[in-house]
Amino acid sequence: MGLIQRRVTNDTSAPPSLYGAAGVEPTVPAAKGWDNRVDVAIVGGGITGLWTAYNLATNGASVAVLESHEVGHGASGRAFGQLVPYLKHSHEKIIADLGEERGTRLSAAVAVAPAEVAAFIERYQIACAATRTGILIGARTKAGSAQLEATAAALRGAPAKMFYGSAAADLVGSDFYPAVLLDPRGFHLDPLAYARGLARAAAAHGALIHPVTRVDRIAPRGSEWDIICGTRQLTAEKVIIATNAYSGPLWPDLARSVVPFLVHGAVTEPLPEGVLADILPQGQPLTDTRRLYSGVRKFGGRLHVSIDGASFVPGRADAARMVQRRLRELYPRLPAPHVENSWSGWIALTTDQYPHIHRLAEGVWSAVGCNGRGLAAASLLGRDLAALARGAGDNATVFPVRPLRPLPLHDAAALVVATVVSTKRWLDRIDATTR
Numbered sequence: 001m002g003l004i005q006r007r008v009t010n011d012t013s014a015p016p017s018l019y020g021a022a023g024v025e026p027t028v029p030a031a032k033g034w035d036n037r038v039d040v041a042i043v044g045g046g047i048t049g050l051w052t053a054y055n056l057a058t059n060g061a062s063v064a065v066l067e068s069h070e071v072g073h074g075a076s077g078r079a080f081g082q083l084v085p086y087l088k089h090s091h092e093k094i095i096a097d098l099g100e101e102r103g104t105r106l107s108a109a110v111a112v113a114p115a116e117v118a119a120f121i122e123r124y125q126i127a128c129a130a131t132r133t134g135i136l137i138g139a140r141t142k143a144g145s146a147q148l149e150a151t152a153a154a155l156r157g158a159p160a161k162m163f164y165g166s167a168a169a170d171l172v173g174s175d176f177y178p179a180v181l182l183d184p185r186g187f188h189l190d191p192l193a194y195a196r197g198l199a200r201a202a203a204a205h206g207a208l209i210h211p212v213t214r215v216d217r218i219a220p221r222g223s224e225w226d227i228i229c230g231t232r233q234l235t236a237e238k239v240i241i242a243t244n245a246y247s248g249p250l251w252p253d254l255a256r257s258v259v260p261f262l263v264h265g266a267v268t269e270p271l272p273e274g275v276l277a278d279i280l281p282q283g284q285p286l287t288d289t290r291r292l293y294s295g296v297r298k299f300g301g302r303l304h305v306s307i308d309g310a311s312f313v314p315g316r317a318d319a320a321r322m323v324q325r326r327l328r329e330l331y332p333r334l335p336a337p338h339v340e341n342s343w344s345g346w347i348a349l350t351t352d353q354y355p356h357i358h359r360l361a362e363g364v365w366s367a368v369g370c371n372g373r374g375l376a377a378a379s380l381l382g383r384d385l386a387a388l389a390r391g392a393g394d395n396a397t398v399f400p401v402r403p404l405r406p407l408p409l410h411d412a413a414a415l416v417v418a419t420v421v422s423t424k425r426w427l428d429r430i431d432a433t434t435r
């Protein structure tokens, strides 16, 4: 294992305590029984694994989800909480990369994914503080504004709208951005509670959820697979590996096919209602056109801010300084709030910035690499993985099934990413000081 993968494997941090707190979905209880044989074993209890389990269980398959910690322990339980109707690339780029038919299918599926997740949350009454007021993207520069206008124009019929000047300021509660895009299709929630609710729904349809169950080894047994978890073992016809950035040594080439990268978040102390009322008054989460994470939202009576930090050292971020810098530029009259909690989580980057589905061996599939945009897309990946496990051909999936390509010199690839991130951070700082 390389240095970066060791850092992921040795990361003992947990999701932030604010997520999954009182009043939302409780921790998912372990399944009462342990079946020695299931149709499909799913490694990883994040939203990709859980969506796969839900789709399989509702189609009558016997399923076990094996999660080394609690449900939502990975990126799923630490995310900024925003479900967006986009991938990293524009519709045009997706068509250019995947062709007209596949590209259109993928773009269309991604565009409706947040609405489908919202309907699912409603159907299963998942208590995850889902706030369906749309999402805001601000532009500080003329180039950023032009980029948002191009995005809005390309949405072709979607009800997204540009706001300028005082109308933009009214939405943000600040005149920091001369232009703002409001996309009503996106929304935000408590991601850990969402993961738990998804596990509850899958379990209600018969999926066995096994938290605190690390899969140590997967070994072929004839046409089936033995899944070894410490002293326990089960046999499955099919296996799904949904471990994303947390992949580790289980399937070494899979872990080497993505670059794990840390994203950091922080929340302030609870703030008085009167103070919060003027900030993002309609309740949308805000990001902007800068190159790196820039999220700000109201959550749990606090402000939640995405912050810069070390790309490969868990928890290393100067949270107080980062939060205050971001809030000072947006809300200069707000007295600097105390930062109550900060955390980090690993996302998986791919070289082409698309999520990747792989057939790892006969009867074994994986999906990795949401590049920090997985909260809505995982519902599609889970549907694809379930379809593959049920015997669908590669053409039936929304995301293409690709050959697995481990990155040569994995640690060096991480260094390249770190350099690119530093450059983007520097360019973002220049943009933030110009209009």
Ligand SMILES: Cc1cc2nc3c(=O)[nH]c(=O)nc-3n(C[C@H](O)[C@H](O)[C@H](O)COP(=O)(O)OP(=O)(O)OC[C@H]3O[C@@H](n4cnc5c(N)ncnc54)[C@H](O)[C@@H]3O)c2cc1C
Pocket: 043, 044, 045, 046, 047, 048, 049, 066, 067, 068, 069, 070, 071, 072, 073, 074, 075, 076, 077, 078, 079, 080, 081, 082, 083, 084, 213, 214, 215, 216, 242, 243, 244, 245, 246, 247, 248, 250, 263, 264, 265, 344, 345, 346, 347, 367, 370, 371, 372, 373, 374, 375, 376, 377, 378
């Ligand atoms: C700070 C942060 C902010 C983010 N913000 C957003 C956002 O606002 N919007 C958005 O769309 N996306 C966001 N993302 C990305 C999003 O959270 C991920 O794309 C998504 O949650 C990935 O889900 P997953 O199930 O594929 O992986 P994960 O949630 O990482 O799940 C993988 C699971 O596999 C388990 N595992 C690993 N190895 C084993 C093993 N051997 N045996 C058993 N279990 C194992 C891990 O414990 C983990 O629970 C953010 C991510 C982070 C970290």
